[in-house]
Amino acid sequence: MYMLNDSEAAELLSFLTPATRPDIKGHATSYILGLSANRDGCRFLRTKPDFIAALFALTSDPSIAIAKDCYHILINLSAEETLHQVLLTDIGVVPTLLKNLKDPQYPFSDQICTILSNLTRHEKTCKTLFKLLQEEIGLAHLVDMLCTEGYNPHAKLHYLAPLLSNLTQMPDARRFLMDRDRCVLQRLLPFTQSQASAVRRGGVIGVLRNCCFDYANHEWLLGNQVDILPFLLLPLAGPEELSEEEYEGLPVDLQYLPEDKKREEDPDIRKMLLETLMLLAATKDGRRTLKDKNVYVVMREFHRWEKDPKVTTACEKLVEVLIGDEPEEGMENLLEVDIPEDVQEKLKAADKEQQELQAEEERIRKQQEEEQTHTRQE
Structure with missing residues (x-):
C-alpha cells in the first residue's frame, strides 16, 4: 500500500482544519478513512499524532458526513492496541467522548460506544478509561443509559453492553454492579434474551460471566435477590x-x-x-x-x-x-484448586485432541452431506 511522503502528509494535514472548504475537507477525511481500514495505514497514522488530533477536532464539524468519517476513523484506530496510548494519553480523547455520550441528543453516540468498547479490551487501557469514566460520567449512569429505552433517539447504544463487559474485568466495576443495596445487576438480566441485538445480548452475558468469577457472590447470584439461573x-x-x-x-x-x-x-x-x-x-x-x-x-x-x-x-x-462425584474435602471450590503443571499440560493435550477429533467428525459429516446432495441431484 502506498504511503504518503512527508510533504504529501503535510499538505493533507493542512486540509484537516475547520476553515477548509467542505468539499476538500471531505476528500481528505475520506482518504484517511480508507487508510485507517488496514493495519499498515493505522501504523502510519500512529506516527502522525497531529493527524489524529486534527481528525478528533473534526468530529464536531458542521458537516455530518465529515464528522461521521472522523468517528469511523477513530473506530478503526481504537481497534489497534498499539494506538490506545496515543488516543488516551497523547490526544486525550476520552473526556470529550464521555461528555458527548452523556448528551441524550448527540447523533454519534453509537460510534462513541464502539470506540470506548475497543479501548477497554486490554487491561492497561481499561484501568485508565475506568478511572476517567468514574470521574466524568459514573458507572451508574452508564447502566442507566443502557437500560433506559429511547435514552437517545439517535442511537441504539447496543455497544454499551460490551463496554460494560470489558469494564467488569476490573474488580471495582464488579463490586459496584454487585452492590446488594443498588440492584444494578438485576436490571441487566432481561437483556440476555434481547432480540434487538446480539451485541447487546453478548455484552450483558459477558458482564454476568465476569461477575461469576467472584465466587463469594455465587450464593447471592443464585438466590432470590438475583435469581440469575433462569x-x-x-x-x-x-x-x-x-x-x-x-x-x-x-x-x-x-x-x-x-x-x-x-x-x-x-x-x-x-x-x-x-x-x-x-x-x-x-x-x-x-x-x-x-x-x-x-x-x-x-x-x-x-x-x-x-x-x-x-x-x-x-x-x-x-x-x-x-x-x-463431589470433589474430596478441601477441594470443593474448583476456582481455588491449584492444578499441577504436568496435569494442566495433559488436560490441554486431551482438550486439543478432542477438538481435533470433533473437527474431523464435522468434516466427514459435511462431506457425506455433500455427497448425498450430489447423488440426489444426479
Missing part, C-alpha cells in the same frame, strides 16, 4: 417435551416452553452462557443449586441439538461436573 438457562433451552418429574425440578420460567421456542442463535454467546454456568458450578453451593434445579436435563437436550464443536465441548465439561 436468565442463563432460557437462551439454551429448546421446545423439547420432558417428563413430569423433570419439569418439576426446573425453574418455573423453563417449564412447559412453547413449541416454537428457539435457542440462542450465536454460537459464541451460547459458549459464554455455558462458561458462566461452569463458573457457578465451581463452588459446592453452586453445584448443589444447579443439580437441584435440574440443569442437567436442559444440558442433555441442548447437547443433542448443538452442532458447533467448541460449544459441544463446553457443554460436555459442564455435564461432567454436574453428574460427577
